Amino acid sequence: MPITNQTLENELDNVANSQEKAHIRKLWDNADSLMQEISVNLIQGNNIQVDELTKQALENGFDANTILDQGLIAGMAIVGIKFRDNLIFVPEVLVAARAMKAGMVHIEPILSASGIEPIGKVIMGTVKGDLHDIGKNLCIMMLRGAGFTVIDLGVDTSSEEFIEAVEEHNAEILGMSALLTTTMPNMGKTISSFEEVEMRDLVKIMVGGAPLSQEFADEMGADGFGKDAISCVDLAKQFVENEN
Numbered sequence: 001m002p003i004t005n006q007t008l009e010n011e012l013d014n015v016a017n018s019q020e021k022a023h024i025r026k027l028w029d030n031a032d033s034l035m036q037e038i039s040v041n042l043i044q045g046n047n048i049q050v051d052e053l054t055k056q057a058l059e060n061g062f063d064a065n066t067i068l069d070q071g072l073i074a075g076m077a078i079v080g081i082k083f084r085d086n087l088i089f090v091p092e093v094l095v096a097a098r099a100m101k102a103g104m105v106h107i108e109p110i111l112s113a114s115g116i117e118p119i120g121k122v123i124m125g126t127v128k129g130d131l132h133d134i135g136k137n138l139c140i141m142m143l144r145g146a147g148f149t150v151i152d153l154g155v156d157t158s159s160e161e162f163i164e165a166v167e168e169h170n171a172e173i174l175g176m177s178a179l180l181t182t183t184m185p186n187m188g189k190t191i192s193s194f195e196e197v198e199m200r201d202l203v204k205i206m207v208g209g210a211p212l213s214q215e216f217a218d219e220m221g222a223d224g225f226g227k228d229a230i231s232c233v234d235l236a237k238q239f240v241e242n243e244n
Contacts, residue, residue, distance in 0.1 A: 038071030045095030125153030
């Protein structure tokens with residue numbers, strides 16, 4: 001079924017990678033026009049409209065997961081790619097995040113009341129010495145939307161804090177982010193710290209951030225590299241599926 005909202009087609013034109021474009025288009029396959037309208041308003045940062053449209057969708061009988069996947073997450077996926085590719089900047093991301101939260105206010109209580117078990121636990125944090133968190137926060141929103149429980153350690157996170165959080169929450173996955181090339185080595189130090197306390201085999205470690213690459217992730221001994229929020233979620237899902 002073709003996308004009926006021309007604004008969404010225009011947004012997809014901003015996605016240069018054909019695989020990413022196909023991935024996002026699939027989220028809108030067979031999606032109702034109301035879901036597409038939610039996505040458009042989220043991308044544009046219209047939090048009042050997202051709030052109203054989400055309530056309308058629930059009143060019209062759409063289930064929470066449909067609204068989440070085809071409306072909110074699909075829209076935020078576009079935001080994440082545009083931010084990564086420098087098509088939008090921090091202010092636009094923040095208003096889009098505010099719009100997503102406006103929709104999640106109505107969705108989260110329904111998902112919590114459903115009693116569905118989370119598919120996994122993820123510890124997320126920006127490494128020691130780095131105070132950047134926009135990309136990390138995008139990943140957290142997408143992970144939570146995908147069904148993960150996420151514990152956010154914030155920024156400037158030490159190896160000891162990562163280890164303590166994994167142990168305390170019995171988390172299967174750890175995500176580290178960095179934006180500064182000077183703080184990237186702290187990812188490797190954290191992985192070495194897990195090895196030193198004999199906890200490396202207990203957790204899958206994924207890394208991300210603008211200056212990183214798959215090669216760098218391999219060199220430091222990470223289990224995976226996520227170039228954006230979509231990749232982050234896909235990677236976390238792969239980890240969980242491989243464990244089951």
